[in-house]
Amino acid sequence: MDITIMGSAAAEAVPSLWCNCECCKTAIKNGGKDIRCRTAYLIDDDTxxxxxxxxxxQSVRYGMKWEKLDRLLITHPHSDHCDAIEMSWRRKGFANFVRPLEMVGSPKVKDMIKNVLIGNEEMNGNLFEETLHIHFVEAQPGAPIQSGDMEILPLRANHGAWKEAACLNYIIRRGNHALLIANDTGFWSEETWQIAAGANVELAIIDCTCALAYPDSVDGHMGANIAVKFRDRLLQDKVLAPNGQAIVNHFSHNGNSIHELLEAFFVPKGIQVGYDGMRIQL
Ligand SMILES: [Zn+2]
Ligand SMILES: [Zn+2]
Ligand SMILES: [Zn+2]
Known part of the structure; x- marks a missing residue:
């Protein structure tokens, strides 16, 4: 599997829109890895x-080819992870020769897209199948989904105010290779740890939104100390293979997202720091 981190920031990006904090000013001055788009990943050419x-x-920068894209996995209904308006350009009159897309997400993702788009007069009829050419597959924690040659195991994230399992992390398996995408989340519940145990993935991408400024943040999003504990538990429960890679990602300027400072903290602990354009081959 060929994985590209196409974005490494939390909701408001880095430097944050409208913000004049020291972290954002430093990010502008430094450029490079300190400029972070909203979090997204490309896996091979098709996912x-x-x-x-x-x-x-991101699509232009990382060479995404729309004619090859088969599926879109959505972690949760927050707009930095699923922008319904961007999905709406799949409709007739905007995009031509649109390739049908399988979209995997919680039922709340489907509701959110409907809530944003219904009311627009061009969005009548069967919104997903007919207007957007999307086959929506509802994901539930612990229930594996087969999509082409990809096996997807949704896990309940510790994130968001919904009572239902609206926010998901995913274990994604293709052939002999597997990775875990674990943003946005705080430290998992015991139920989630039990479902994930033994997955033996080669790569774990771990939420680190609160990073260095709030290192002990444990619910909703993780700080730096908790992200290390999360990696340790992944190893202990054999979710992550003993020689597997761990990468922290999804950073907020509020957590202090300066790459050099993050590397100084994480690299000695055997954890890599995500950045826009980072590529991992499994
Ligand atoms: Zn987010
Ligand atoms: Zn800022
Ligand atoms: Zn979120």
Whole structure:
């Protein structure tokens, strides 16, 4: 599997829109790895994970080919991970020769897209199948989904205010290779740890939104200390293979997202720091 981190920021990006904090000013001055789009991933040519407001820029920058894209996995209904308006350009009159897409997400993702788009007069009829050419596959924690040659195991994230399992992390398996995408989430519940145990993935991407400024943040999003504990538990429960790679990702300027500082903290602990354009081959 060929994985590209197409975005490494939380909702408001880095430097954050409208913000004048020290972290954002430093990010502008530094450029490079300190400029972070909203979090999304490309897997091989055919699978995208999350589709937020930066998807146009990301698609051009990382050579996404729309004619090859078979599926879109959505982690949760927050707009930095699924921008319904961007999905709406799949409709007639905007995109031509649109390739049908399988979309995997919680039922709340489907509701959110409907809530945003219904009411627009061009969105009548069967919104997903007919208007957007999307086959929506509802994901539930612990229930594996087969999509082409990809096996997807949704896990309940510790994130968001919904009572239902609206926010998901995914274990994605193709052939002999597997990875875990674990943003957005705080430290998992015991139920989630039990479902994930023994997955033996080669790569784990771990939420680190609160990073260095709030290192002990444990619910909703993780800080740096908790992200290390999360990696340790992944190894202990054999979710992550003993020689597997761990990468922290999804950073907020509020957590202090300066790459050099993050590397100084994480690299000695055997954890890599995600950045826009990072590529991992499994
Ligand atoms: Zn997010
Ligand atoms: Zn800022
Ligand atoms: Zn979120």
């Amino acid at each position: 995208c994970v999350d589709c937020g407001p930066d998807i146009f820029t």
